[in-house]
Amino acid sequence: MQRRHFALMLAASAALASGVAMAKDYPDSPVTIIVPYAAGGVSDIMGRALGQALSKQLGQSVIIENKPGAAGAMGVLDIKRARPDGYRLTLTPAGIFRQPHVQKVQYDPVKDVRYIATFMTYDFVITVPPDSPFKTVKELVDYAKAHPGEITYGTPGNYTGNHIAMAALEKATGAQFTHVPFKGDSETINAVLGKQIKVGVFANSAHTYIQSGKLRALATTADKRPPAFGTIPTLRESGYPIDIPSPNGLAGPKGLPDAIVTKLQNAVKAAMDDPDFQKQLTMNAVRPYYLDSAAYTKFAAEMFKREGEIVKGLTLN
Incomplete structure (x- = not known):
């Protein structure tokens, strides 16, 4: 039993060391970010703005790949098949937490995704x-x-x-x-x-x-x-206890090493201060909104549960 415990500790240490070493060299080639919408929309514009700002932080090109369809879930479906090495990532719109409660899907938004950081939020x-x-x-x-x-x-x-x-x-x-x-x-x-x-x-x-x-x-x-x-009241101010959070974030496949996640979440935070990114936020009337990986992972689990309760409790004609 002691030998087995020791072997497991060695394996865990080796995996940690490997992840740290991988992150030290990461990225050494271009990174692809999937935008799960067609080109030209606000999500695409902001995804490209984030990609350009991230490329400065990471020292590598960031390639944007549009994959519309599946109610914004094409990116999540794609990274399920991707290697967890940080070179294929996706934007994760809030709709991915709702869709599994609406119809049968081929992903679990909690178990199949490694959440890195949010960078903006929509307002309806x-x-x-x-x-x-x-x-x-x-x-x-x-x-x-x-x-x-x-x-x-x-x-x-x-x-x-x-x-x-x-x-x-x-x-x-x-x-x-x-x-x-x-x-x-x-x-x-x-x-x-x-x-x-x-x-x-x-x-x-x-x-x-x-x-x-x-x-x-x-x-x-x-x-x-x-x-x-700023001149428009919220529903809560109008007397109705309703708000609809809709952040957009960056995520990778499950199994993405902690060290790479940390590097990416820090890069996202720094990228949000980029003047060109800030300009696009203003031009497209969207809010900057940052959650680090731990906070975003917690939010994802809570949002998935909340969306299930909302969909079940509402009559959506």
């Missing part, structure tokens, strides 16, 4: 056309309660954070809205501007439309007022 905003009679969320909710199903709202699709936000508002208030899913924010914005629907729920893509007066914002689903939407 409930909007109406500028000539809408609704000037507050309360007015919208009161009308929807008196006229069930008459208020149509658009989102980029079923089970998106945008959809969850309105479903949660229904549950909290007893109001009844009618969901109209679209393929993306641009289609939804056009539908609101064209008066095809009465309400649009967007992420940060609506910022320029709100600034120009083409959309009126009623509330955000953030836990506190984001700088980009």
